Amino acid sequence: MLRFMPIGDSMTIGSAGEHTWRYRLWQHLRATCDGEFTLVGPREALYDKAADAPVSLDYAGRDPGFPRCHLAGWGEGWIHMAPVVEDAVRTCRADVLLVSLGLIDLGFYTDAGQTIANVRAFVAGARAANDRIRMILLPVIPNIRAREDEPFAAQVDLFNQLLAKTVADLDEPRSPLLLASPPDDYAIDTHTYDGTHPNERGEHALAAAFAATLHQAWGIGGEYAAPRTA
Template sequence: MLRFMPVGDSMTIGGAGEHTWRYRMWQHLCATYSGPCTLVGPREALYDKTADAPTSYAYAEPDFPRTHLAGWGEGWLHMAPLIADAVRQSRADVLLVALGLIDLGFYTDAEQTADNARAFVTRARTANPRIHMVLLPVIPNIRAQTDTLFAAQVALFNDLLEKTVADLDEPRSPLLLAPPPAYDLHRDTYDGTHPNTHGEHRIAEAFAEAMHQEWGLGEPYRAY
């Protein structure tokens, strides 16, 4: 059984009534991966915007492994201290990580965020020295179109993340940087940040294509 753990912020946890890219990834794995697999993690809920808390289980399609490690307003800063226990308890084999936007927007600069990403990788490996990780670059949101300093921090962090992957990649625990999704803020989001149906597919596609091209896992992505 190959265990995939989605790790992320609001774009990964999703909101009440959504499918989430996690569901799209599960559809892809079911259709293209030849062996048994599942999604794992210590959390299951969606974010309820009315309650301002992760208390909803109202998935648009609830019939899939809904577990994850994602949180609205959480980033590398928050997930680095949690990842070792999460990997150990769920026995995760592959981490699909989409973090960084919230860090740069509210908590840490590009260099500090990159340091937290390095700590995340190191701690994940303490729980599973053979863990595989796919990291997604930060997708600039609508703020980056008007805030030039923020846009520069996003670009710098993505450069630093690429260096982090090159520095920390190792044969027994591969570290893979996914290509940036072909993401259009007007077509693929409902508010300039969070994915709609199109955006969910684009994020899942970025992870799926990286694993297929670099590790031979599954097949090219199709929208199921």
């Protein structure tokens, strides 16, 4: 059984009442993946905005079959995940990491170069737990702040350039490291509800980005088909 671990910030954990892109990807793989699979991680909850804490299990749809596990946190980035990924991979026996991080780092904690150092520490930690771990990293998707704050936008662009170089540098046959392509036609006005966090259409777009890499690189799943209404 393939064990996928979604790792990310607020765009990945989601908030109370949302489906999340994790759910959209699970639905897609359930329909297209030939082998058995599941989602794993040390956490299950959504973020509850009223409580200002990740304490909600109020997933939209409330599908009892959905494996809610993940390693994601509201306001967390590479700087937070690098120290904990080794233990999470080892404990949850993850095979594939699906990672969407960086926006929080660049916005509040570290510049592009410092963030890349944390990416390298993250990769090393994951491989220390499983030397055959496979990883797909999604570039930072610019949010509304990047549209209004030129220095921040420049850091996002620089980080994405450095991330592509780092992925190429650290990729190895035993433990593949891949860079996903950003979602096609992703726009903050149509794919988010507040300029950062994905709405239904955005959830499908993020899931499709990971699904495309899984299918094209490793033959896992199939082509992603988002609903026409998404």
